[in-house]
Amino acid sequence: xRNSLFKRMRQGISALVVISALAAGGLTAPLPAxxxxxxxIGIVCTTGGxxxxxxxxARDGHIVLGDGNTMYMWGYALAGQxxxxxxxxxxxxxxxxxxxxxxxxxxxxxxMIFPGQDNVLANGATAQPQIANDGTVTSLTNTAAPGAxxxxxxxxxxxxxxxYESGTNPEKQVRMxxxxxxxxxxxxxxDWAYDRANTQYTPEEEFLVLLSEIDPYQHMAAEQGQxxxxxxxxxxxWLINGRTFPDSIADNFAAWLPTQPYGALARIxxxxxxxxxxxxxxxxxxxxxxxYPFHPHGNNGLVIARDGRLLEGAGGEDQSFEKFAINIGxxxxxxxxxxxxxxxxxxxxxxxxxxxxxIANLTHGMFYSGSPYLGKLGPLPPGISTLNQCGEYYxxxxxxxxxxxxxxxxxxxxxxxxxxxxxxxxxxxx
Amino acid sequence: xxxSVTRRDFLRFAGGTAAVAAGLGLIPGLxxxxxxxxxxxxxxxxxxxxxxxxxxxxGWIYLPPDPPIGQGPVYFPDDLAPNxxxxxxxxxxDITGLDQTQIAKQRMKAQHSAPLFWVNQYNGSNEFRMxxxxxxxxxxxxxxxxxxxxxxxxxxxxxxxxxxxxxxVSVPVGRNFTYVFRPRDPGTYMYHCHVEDVExxxxxxxxxxxxxxxxxxxxSLYGSGKYVYNDGNGSTGYDREFAMFLSEVWAxxxxxxxxxxxxxxxxxxADFSLLNGRVYPDTLAPNAPIDAAASINSLAVLRNGxxxxxxxxxxxxxxxxxxxxxxxxxxxxxxxxxFVNLGFREASMTLAGFPMRIVGRDATLMRGSDGSDTxxxxxxxxxxxxxxxxxxxxxxxxxxxxxxxxxxxxxxxLYNRRLTQVANLAAGGFGGQRTxxxxxxxxxxxxxxxxxxxxx
Numbered sequence: 001x002r003n004s005l006f007k008r009m010r011q012g013i014s015a016l017v018v019i020s021a022l023a024a025g026g027l028t029a030p031l032p033a034x035x036x037x038x039x040x041i042g043i044v045c046t047t048g049g050x051x052x053x054x055x056x057x058a059r060d061g062h063i064v065l066g067d068g069n070t071m072y073m074w075g076y077a078l079a080g081q082x083x084x085x086x087x088x089x090x091x092x093x094x095x096x097x098x099x100x101x102x103x104x105x106x107x108x109x110x111x112m113i114f115p116g117q118d119n120v121l122a123n124g125a126t127a128q129p130q131i132a133n134d135g136t137v138t139s140l141t142n143t144a145a146p147g148a149x150x151x152x153x154x155x156x157x158x159x160x161x162x163x164y165e166s167g168t169n170p171e172k173q174v175r176m177x178x179x180x181x182x183x184x185x186x187x188x189x190x191d192w193a194y195d196r197a198n199t200q201y202t203p204e205e206e207f208l209v210l211l212s213e214i215d216p217y218q219h220m221a222a223e224q225g226q227x228x229x230x231x232x233x234x235x236x237x238w239l240i241n242g243r244t245f246p247d248s249i250a251d252n253f254a255a256w257l258p259t260q261p262y263g264a265l266a267r268i269x270x271x272x273x274x275x276x277x278x279x280x281x282x283x284x285x286x287x288x289x290x291x292y293p294f295h296p297h298g299n300n301g302l303v304i305a306r307d308g309r310l311l312e313g314a315g316g317e318d319q320s321f322e323k324f325a326i327n328i329g330x331x332x333x334x335x336x337x338x339x340x341x342x343x344x345x346x347x348x349x350x351x352x353x354x355x356x357x358x359i360a361n362l363t364h365g366m367f368y369s370g371s372p373y374l375g376k377l378g379p380l381p382p383g384i385s386t387l388n389q390c391g392e393y394y395x396x397x398x399x400x401x402x403x404x405x406x407x408x409x410x411x412x413x414x415x416x417x418x419x420x421x422x423x424x425x426x427x428x429x430x
Numbered sequence: 431x432x433x434s435v436t437r438r439d440f441l442r443f444a445g446g447t448a449a450v451a452a453g454l455g456l457i458p459g460l461x462x463x464x465x466x467x468x469x470x471x472x473x474x475x476x477x478x479x480x481x482x483x484x485x486x487x488x489g490w491i492y493l494p495p496d497p498p499i500g501q502g503p504v505y506f507p508d509d510l511a512p513n514x515x516x517x518x519x520x521x522x523x524d525i526t527g528l529d530q531t532q533i534a535k536q537r538m539k540a541q542h543s544a545p546l547f548w549v550n551q552y553n554g555s556n557e558f559r560m561x562x563x564x565x566x567x568x569x570x571x572x573x574x575x576x577x578x579x580x581x582x583x584x585x586x587x588x589x590x591x592x593x594x595x596x597x598x599v600s601v602p603v604g605r606n607f608t609y610v611f612r613p614r615d616p617g618t619y620m621y622h623c624h625v626e627d628v629e630x631x632x633x634x635x636x637x638x639x640x641x642x643x644x645x646x647x648x649x650s651l652y653g654s655g656k657y658v659y660n661d662g663n664g665s666t667g668y669d670r671e672f673a674m675f676l677s678e679v680w681a682x683x684x685x686x687x688x689x690x691x692x693x694x695x696x697x698x699x700a701d702f703s704l705l706n707g708r709v710y711p712d713t714l715a716p717n718a719p720i721d722a723a724a725s726i727n728s729l730a731v732l733r734n735g736x737x738x739x740x741x742x743x744x745x746x747x748x749x750x751x752x753x754x755x756x757x758x759x760x761x762x763x764x765x766x767x768x769f770v771n772l773g774f775r776e777a778s779m780t781l782a783g784f785p786m787r788i789v790g791r792d793a794t795l796m797r798g799s800d801g802s803d804t805x806x807x808x809x810x811x812x813x814x815x816x817x818x819x820x821x822x823x824x825x826x827x828x829x830x831x832x833x834x835x836x837x838x839x840x841x842x843x844l845y846n847r848r849l850t851q852v853a854n855l856a857a858g859g860f861g862g863q864r865t866x867x868x869x870x871x872x873x874x875x876x877x878x879x880x881x882x883x884x885x886x
Binding site: 234236291293299300313317319320322324327340342344352353354357361363364366367368393395396400401405406408409418 | 580592600629772804
């Protein structure tokens with residue numbers, strides 16, 4: 001079943017070109033400073049120096065989805081900045097005392113919890129579950145009423161990948177989008193994931209894979225202030241970093257996604273023992289309601305940590321393990337090192353050991369270069385276009401519960417992203 | 431779906447019938463206007479031929495027809511299915527050794543699960559060549575989908591041989607493509623078509639594949655000389671091996687494909703959970719007749735002069751589901767179960783009566799980087815979509831006499847503890863992903879000639 005994926009991709013690329021042109025001419029509409037900062041590809045860190053204080057607001061807004069639908073959302077944003085989804089990626093250093101001042105611009109009590117962090121303070125006192133007079137728990141932590149603020153403080157003791165999310169009516173508020181990623185970096189080395197030498201990675205190849213889902217009826221009910229029956233919960237959208245495919249592989253801050261700033265394309269160079277010895281790093285997070293079995297093609301990943309804890313024994317034994325399916329449970333985080341190289345070293349001088357069929361006898365994918373070889377462009381049949389720039393490889397990475405590649409009836413519009421492998425430098429890639 | 435008729439269902443019912451009538455009148459289309467004759471170049475002629483030759487096409491399989499599924503349109507049993515079948519599939523067939531006339535006759539003769547194949551680990555010269563052709567979808571002449579063979583989990587393969595169609599090439603109707611693999615990492619993998627993968631995977635283009643380690647043949651570590659990995663100590667040695675391939679059928683999606691309709695995949699549900707392409711009790715039925723001598727790289731089902739799959743007397747309904755799930759072994763033998771899940775739901779496979787040891791996962795030996803043993807014993811394996819597990823058990827002592835079954839063997843049960851997946855939608859009773867392990871006394875059973883061989 002063919003769909004309009006290529007058309008959607010081309011729209012995306014066109015928009016990108018337009019934006020680039022505008023940027024070159026200095027005509028880009030001013031974006032908020034916080035949202036502008038950061039690389040085109042890879043993790044966009046929001047930082048705050050030593051012992052940072054993040055002033056944040058909970059507010060509402062809309063996002064766009066793979067079937068063209070727009071969705072009402074709630075989200076955490078930096079104070080004074082517009083709505084964004086998901087919340088800013090907070091990057092801190094181990095040992096930092098981290099403060100989040102959260103103002104509530106939503107119509108009901110909200111909060112923020114930090115799974116994996118100990119001894120969280122709320123407004124200076126130990127954060128506490130909120131318990132009503134009848135004994136029911138109304139929130140997992142102290143809340144901010146509409147229009148009010150609450151302050152949380154904790155010491156980020158352990159390096160790793162974590163979640164922050166609402167602890168109040170989470171079955172509604174987390175689903176509505178009140179979540180984000182927290183990355184704690186080790187003090188010892190900026191390019192280690194943990195305080196262990198074999199967690200070293202290539203800083204330019206650090207990526208976030210934040211997985212979530214949406215039941216449109218739940219969001220419609222919230223938008224209209226109507227009750228929602230959670231027993232009818234039925235997600236129909238599955239997102240990576242707040243986007244569906246193919247938006248998921250667009251650049252960070254893509255102009256046609258003004259409220260969804262974070263892309264998920266991983267762009268790497270092939271492993272080389274001398275020129276590119278260290279792996280890339282993917283930080284997987286699941287804020288959905290069921291396991292997402294994520295499958296990166298290309299090579300097994302090395303799982304080095306889960307839930308912000310290095311996989312090592314009491315005596316320091318390395319307990320990391322390889323996987324080709326990263327089966328992430330709800331609220332889990334998995335840290336995975338990965339690299340790719342052509343095990344056969346195929347090139348025009350070491351060609352594939354099979355006669356390539358005539359181009360008229362194959363179907364060509366829209367990312368295919370026309371050549372089996374990295375860094376080469378080859379002929380394509382008449383009328384076939386490619387989005388390939390410089391002979392780079394595109395290696396898919398996707399949820400293998402394949403119905404979750406769907407966007408409410410539109411296939412290939414869910415949790416899909418790609419690893420883009422550029423030819424070794426120097427190359428002609430943009 | 432025992433719910434009221436929705437508007438969508440109604441339109442499907444009305445539209446589907448008309449569309450099928452119209453569709454059957456279409457001529458099978460080809461994607462490109464230019465159809466080049468397959469010219470054999472000198473270079474091609476010098477190449478070694480493929481080790482295996484597979485075809486992608488459509489077909490029909492059998493699942494227990496009672497109760498029906500769906501109101502308004504009855505999604506299951508499919509009203510277009512030829513007797514005795516009832517479920518439309520896409521799938522692969524092993525057409526190695528067939529001539530062009532025989533190959534043409536395999537259109538709409540797909541099997542599920544897809545043919546089991548295996549490869550020896552690369553030793554520097556034994557590269558593996560897999561040719562794929564596309565016979566089209568006879569029920570759906572309007573659909574000119576290409577196919578690929580994606581070897582799920584294969585490390586460091588270039589996109590050209592990965593079968594992911596967006597970043598690579600795929601095989602149109604009537605064409606051929608040869609994938610070349612040099613498998614360096616032993617273990618249990620899976621393969622599937624990656625074109626329109628939600629649809630093609632769910633429709634059945636999925637099967638298991640093993641890579642046998644270089645250590646095989648070394649009888650000093652384990653007497654059989656058969657291992658899952660290059661373990662160096664015999665810890666993955668085994669006497670018998672059985673593929674346990676998990677997949678699912680959502681009846682509505684299969685009906686939609688035969689009736690020129692589109693399902694909303696976000697409504698996905700597993701109506702049937704299959705083990706090696708069948709549901710209990712058919713999981714206990716025998717393998718199709720196997721040509722053991724021809725089973726060099728794949729489980730070669732006997733074929734007739736037309737290239738058609740042969741089946742056992744009284745099992746005509748399983749003609750396109752050739753793989754049994756019954757495990758047979760002698761007491762004290764080490765038995766390898768290679769679990770692979772290409773359904774969309776997690777499975778929780780439980781062996782009642784004795785433990786299994788997990789020696790591998792995702793084609794990786796359970797061993798830390800410092801050499802420490804990370805294998806573990808369990809009676810339940812939680813298997814996510816796209817995962818594989820290698821589990822070895824030592825068969826318990828035979829109880830004596832005619833066994834707990836009264837038939838000369840002891841019976842144990844292997845089943846999915848997610849009980850909704852062992853139900854076949856019937857009111858009570860077992861179905862779905864459930865099979866048995868039969869433990870025989872010493873001296874019973876012949877040595878296993880191929881995977882899933884009963885030895886009887």
